Amino acid sequence: MRGDRMSFRTGPYVDMPLMLAAVGIVTLGLVNLYSATSVYVESTQNSRLADNYVSQIYWVVVGALLAILAAAIDYRHYERLSTFLFVGGMISLGLVFILGNDIRGSSRWINLGGFAFQPSEFMKIVVILMVARFVHNDPKTEPRTLIDLAPPLLATAAPCAAVMAQPDLGTAIIYALICISILAMNRVRRGSILVVVLAASAALPLAWYYVLRDYQKARITSFLHPEADKTGTGWHALQSQTAIGNGQIWGEGFMQGTQNQFGLLPDQFSDFPFAVFAEDWGFLGGVVLIALYAFLSIWAVHIASQAKDRFGAAVAIGVGAMVFWHAICNIGMATGVLPVVGITLPLFSYGGSSIVTMMIGLGLLMNVSMRR
Amino acid sequence: MSFLVQRSDVGEFRRRYRWLVLFVLVAFSVLIGRLAELQIIEGDMHRAQARRNIVRERYLATTRGVIRDAYGRVLAANRPAYTVYITPGRVDLESTWPRLCRLLGLDESEKARFETRIKEAQAAVLAQKATKERDKERDRRAEQQVVLKYDADRDAVAWLETHNPVGVDVSPTPVRYYPYGELGAHLVGYMREVDADALSRLEDRGYRAGDRIGAVGIERRWESYLRGQRGMRKMLVGQRGKLNRDSADELEARYLEEPRRIEPIPGRDVSLTIDIDLLASVEKALRGQAAGAVVVVDVRTGRILAALSKPSFDPNVVSGGGGIAAAADAFRRLNVDPLKPTLDKTISAAYPPGSTYKPFSALAGLADGLVDPAAEVDCRGGYEYGKRFFRCEGIHRHVNLHSAIVQSCNTYFYDLGARVSIDRLAATGLDYGFGIKTGIGVNPEARGRMPTRAWYTRRYKEAFRGGFTLLSVIGQGATTVTVLQLALAYAALANGGTLYQPQLVRSIETSDGTVVQEFPPRVRRMVGVDAEHLEIVKRGLEGVVAEKQGTAHKEALPGVDMAGKTGTAQVTHVTSRGVDPDRVWYFNRAHALFAAFAPSKSPEIAIVVLIEHGGGGGKNAVPVAMRVTRDWQKLKETRLSARSNPGDTSRSNL
Structure with missing residues (x-):
């Protein structure tokens, strides 16, 4: 590790551990995507699906360029920009309902020319910036009350409500978790925490009856009682667990996982890529991948601890939280310890918006790391 | 960069970092723990499930x-x-x-x-x-x-x-x-x-x-x-993906557990031992009769050549060949039929033998010296015993043993019944295989009944009465036999006292025709009977057919040489309860029986014909036996000439 910053003459300082971890996950993700999509290449000759991993490479390139851009501009500029980004993000979330095209019963995408993008993904970055901005500008040092925390909470609740309406429970949960994670850095009054906990537990039954859609309820009930759900999501989760277990210690080998190759895994390149990976590469591969995510999350905390201001630290924590919660939720879902929610595995799952968002986030992280 | 003002310090965050790192580590450790549970602890179970997901077992x-x-x-x-x-x-x-x-x-x-x-x-x-x-x-x-x-x-x-x-x-x-x-x-x-x-x-x-x-x-x-x-073959389902590139054999070798195929x-x-031609002739001879049973056995081996129970059913239909609904329908009809088509009347039902039992009563009397073949009894249409009068079918006047058998005189046998003990009669019956299961093996077998004094005492609370013996002697009362028992007993009479085990299966072969097991005839017991006594009885049986007064004489066919005994077995009177009133007369009619062997000298087959509620034995059962025996003779001649003919292609087992 370098003790001092490099001058511009010797080139910009690059946080190599962060870089390597990210490159490692992306590489594994591409390799795994090849295995996951090969099922369709061979059996259906469906070139659109067969080209998945090629288009994923394009997205990785696009994401890398945007990440470099995000890293190049001093992150302190983003603090001021965040309000505009927030307004823009909310408008595009609103546009989804007008322009969006339905995929599996929820409208999440906006078609722009040849490609579709998901505003809710990019909104994750905006939420990070908004909450970080609040933390940065908060002059208080004594424990905060709920009223003190109202601005960031409202700034998170607004996109949450918008994506819940799509409906997209997973993204709303991620927004909330990001917000909570950043705010957890601040001292908050015990009484306020108690109020929030009580309010949340009171809101749960209400949410169950008035907010959650039937399929979302079904996922939760099937998680709690897998035997009650005969065909739907419970079945998917069980197939995923079977695939992972089938990997055993050493794995079935690259493109040899039978659950994947015989088409028993649902959504194997977006929601369940971990199952494909763990089946092919076994416990060893799984541990390596989990270790990379753990390293990335901890490294983000490390970067935050070295940041020179609260905004930088909060952004680093926010990006780290985004990676962390995505990884936990997705792997937890694939291994059956959490209910099935459509949360992607960061840098790993197929999906342009998702991977570009993650890479922009890592660009911000790099930004903070470069300017400490 | 001077326009960027560094406003707040990060000191407040410091103390939280450690906790965050700990939280991250704990969370990922939980996932790794779960991964270890799935892949290492439960790995074998999941692998087995994954294999089951792609393997199907198919029965051969x-x-x-x-x-x-x-x-x-x-x-x-x-x-x-x-x-x-x-x-x-x-x-x-x-x-x-x-x-x-x-x-x-x-x-x-x-x-x-x-x-x-x-x-x-x-x-x-x-x-x-x-x-x-x-x-x-x-x-x-x-x-x-x-x-x-x-x-x-x-x-x-x-x-x-x-x-x-x-x-x-x-x-x-x-x-x-x-x-x-x-x-x-x-x-x-x-x-x-x-x-x-x-x-x-x-x-x-x-x-x-x-x-x-x-x-x-x-x-x-x-x-x-x-x-x-049945065999089994394992196969892979819906082969897909990259694995498709490998050959099917290779894949099966990899994923299918041994044994992959069981032939x-x-x-x-x-x-x-059945001769279907003879069975067909039995069926033909029985046309016009509603219900009955016929058994033909080889007296030299105990092999069953034909056994037919009427009415019958179509096994193709009840086996479901025409669909399950058709089979169920057939069973519904068969089960309500008062003639009981599913009952095997040759084996599973016992009937009173009537006069066909008289030869065995005569042998019991001869063995005990109670009967002098030459002694005559005056038949005046019945026999007075105690306070009851036991009727005879006719007034035969002076009859000796021979003519009593020929004319089926009840009075002569009542006289014997008055002297013989019922237990002796039963013992003789048991000797000839009555009252015991024959052990043919197929279908539930009725045992029949040879009543003894003890049986009557058990059955009727009052004291045993001699009148019971009088009924037993003529094959009525509580005595019942199965058609198969009767045929085997007549075979024993015909062959000089060898009681055979009835045999239905001749051999077991593999599908390519190699004989795996052959079943020789099995003797059940040698009946201890005096040859002279047997000869007297057999001459009586010959007389039944051959002599003018014989009860079977009128129905005898020219060229058919057989000896036997007719029987008309009274049935228990039924009332209209439970039976169609229009049919009560039928169910109250006597069973017609004829038990015989042929030819009368050096006999080869024994045949028993029972016509359920057929009326008089001589008139109804004898013609059936005659026709079957005639057909049997014809078949025998055809087969003999065929065997001497080298062009014969039939699968003879001899």
Whole structure:
């Protein structure tokens, strides 16, 4: 590790551990995507699906360029920009309902020319910036009350409500978790925490009856009682667990996982890529991948601890939280310890918006790391 | 960068970082722990499940053995029919199922029945995965195929073969086919679907739900030989993905556990002692009679040459060859028929023998020295004993033993009955195999009854009365025998006192015709009878047919040489209760019997004809026996000339 910053003459300082971890996950993700999509290449000759991993490479390139851009501009500029980004993000979330095209019963995408993008993904970055901005500008040092925390909470609740309406429970949960994670850095009054906990537990039954859609309820009930759900999501989760277990210690080998190759895994390149990976590469591969995510999350905390201001630290924590919660939720879902929610595995799952968002986030992280 | 003001310090955050790192580590450790649980601790279970997901077991049907008659004619064989199986745990209820039901023409009740079964199986699969317990028993049940439809029509089979939906298999199963239909149905038997009860007992022996099992007769008794063993083949389902590049053999070698294929073993063939030609002639001779039974045995071996119970049923229909509904319908009709078509009247029913029993009474009397063959009794139409008058069929005046047999004089035998002990009579009967099961092996066997003093005492609370003996002597009262017992006993009379074990199966062969096991005739016992006494009785029996006064003489056919005894067995009077009032007269009529052997000198066959409620034995039963014997003689001549002829192609076993 370098003790001092490099001058511009010797080139910009690059946080190599962060870089390597990210490159490692992306590489594994591409390799795994090849295995996951090969099922369709061979059996259906469906070139659109067969080209998945090629288009994923394009997205990785696009994401890398945007990440470099995000890293190049001093992150302190983003603090001021965040309000505009927030307004823009909310408008595009609103546009989804007008322009969006339905995929599996929820409208999440906006078609722009040849490609579709998901505003809710990019909104994750905006939420990070908004909450970080609040933390940065908060002059208080004594424990905060709920009223003190109202601005960031409202700034998170607004996109949450918008994506819940799509409906997209997973993204709303991620927004909330990001917000909570950043705010957890601040001292908050015990009484306020108690109020929030009580309010949340009171809101749960209400949410169950008035907010959650039937399929979302079904996922939760099937998680709690897998035997009650005969065909739907419970079945998917069980197939995923079977695939992972089938990997055993050493794995079935690259493109040899039978659950994947015989088409028993649902959504194997977006929601369940971990199952494909763990089946092919076994416990060893799984541990390596989990270790990379753990390293990335901890490294983000490390970067935050070295940041020179609260905004930088909060952004680093926010990006780290985004990676962390995505990884936990997705792997937890694939291994059956959490209910099935459509949360992607960061840098790993197929999906342009998702991977570009993650890479922009890592660009911000790099930004903070470069300017400490 | 001066315009960027560094406003707040990060000091407040410091103390939280450690906790965050700890939180991250704990969270990922939980995931790794779960990963270890899935992949290492439960790894074998999940691998097994993953294999089950891609492997299907397919049964390879075996061929049931063929049943042949003594001359190689096929009595029961197989014809191909397509059976559709489903694996309830796998069938797609939404897309495949409705189409399948339509194609196979399942009715609503069948449809509903299978639907619940499918749902149960699929729930069980999930429940098992939820509890994480590997319950082998339940595994096996969920993967077990059940029969959806027998004898599916060709259109449905063609559709299934081209679309090959998951969880549905078609296999050509041989269906049992009985070329002679009703002829010999009681002996050969039929097939039925194995029921839940039998299944639980037989599961270890490879029986599965929907299997067929022999229901009665040879099909049941020799089930374990006829059945064979079904084979099994494992295969990969829906081969997809990259693995498709590898050859199928390689893939199967990798994923299929040994044994990958078990060849089916065809069942053994069974050759009977029955002569289907003779059986056909029996059937012909019985036309015009509503119900009855005929048994023909070889007196030198105890082999059963023909056994027919009338009315009969079509084993093709009750085996389900025409569909399950047709079989159920047939059973409904058979079960309410007052003539009891499903009852094997040759083996499973006991009748009073009537006068056909008199030779044995005479032998009992002769053995004890109670009868002097020359002594005469004056028959005046009956016999007074105690306060009762026992009637004779006629007024025969002076009869000795010979003429008493020839004319079937009851009075003569009442006189004997007054002197002989009932236990002696019963003992003689037992000697000739009455009152004991013959051990033929097929069908539930009636024992018949040789009443003794003890039996009467048990049965009627009052004291034993001598009148019972008088009835026993003439084969009435409580005495009952089966047609088969009577035939074997007459065979013993004919062959000089050898009581044979009745034999129905001649040999067991493999499907390529190699004889595996041959069954020689088995002697049950030598009856200790004085040859002289036997000769007296046999001459009496000859007289029945040959002498002018003989009860069978009028119906004798020219050229048919036989000796026997007629019988007219009174039946217990029935009232109209439980019986169609228009038919009461029929059920109150006596049974007509004729028990005989032929030829009268050096006899070869014994034949017993029973016409249920046929009236007088001489008039009704004798013509049947005469015609059968005539046909038997003809068959014998044809076979003799055929055997001397080298061009003969029949499968003679001699």
